[in-house]
Amino acid sequence: MAECLRNLDELSFDLAAEKELAYYAKALAHPARIRLLTVLAAGGCLGSDLVEQLGLAQSTVSEHLRILREAGFVHAEVQHPRTCFSLKPEAVARARELLALMLEQ
């Protein structure tokens, strides 16, 4: 059924894109972080509210937010003493685009 014998010599890899997609995926690879993003998808949100929605310690939620921020999924706008976190839709779009470009057709 599947075609298994072919020439692999001419295969070339986009190492940067591979790392980028893996990095996005790593940031998404935890249910609590998905939950965070779904809350943020409905609009910006204070950290204290997120802690309440998640049911985890403040320090844990802060760490998840840091990971999401580093990956580019979340924007943090400081309004002391609060911070307003929001979803960066372009990061989601980029992740979807990479999936399509690299793994479809």
Next chain:
Amino acid sequence: MAECLRNLDELSFDLAAEKELAYYAKALAHPARIRLLTVLAAGGCLGSDLVEQLGLAQSTVSEHLRILREAGFVHAEVQHPRTCFSLKPEAVARARELLALMLEQ
């Protein structure tokens, strides 16, 4: 700029979808597994060829393939003594769909 004060009481979560997306992401969260999928995206492939392309030990590649198989990204068709691995495009499509449904708009 961002709207941070809103009513969160009416938020409901799809726990199953959150876990599903996180599980897909976890499977993708390693450059070696992305590399495997990109090779497979060009057609089915023998495990021994994948080992060569990856430059990792056979047991390591086998473990990555197991993770991808469990997540539904890869199909394994045994043709003793070989096995032909191939990409399951519907899993990629599903991952993209979940991203769109849960995190866009």
Next chain:
DNA sequence: CGCCATCATCGTCAATTAGCGGTGAAAATA
């Protein structure tokens, strides 16, 4: 039957991650 090639699984070790409490910085407000 014995050999060979291929792939999965096991045990092990090092590195990473998830979770928590505690601490500290920052600015609005009293």
Next chain:
DNA sequence: TATTTTCACCGCTAATTGACGATGATGGCG
């Protein structure tokens, strides 16, 4: 200036992951 609230960061522990070599199972082939 002292207080309060909010959030980031540190240090710690337990659990998970990634990588490897070794071993084992499987069926084709000599």
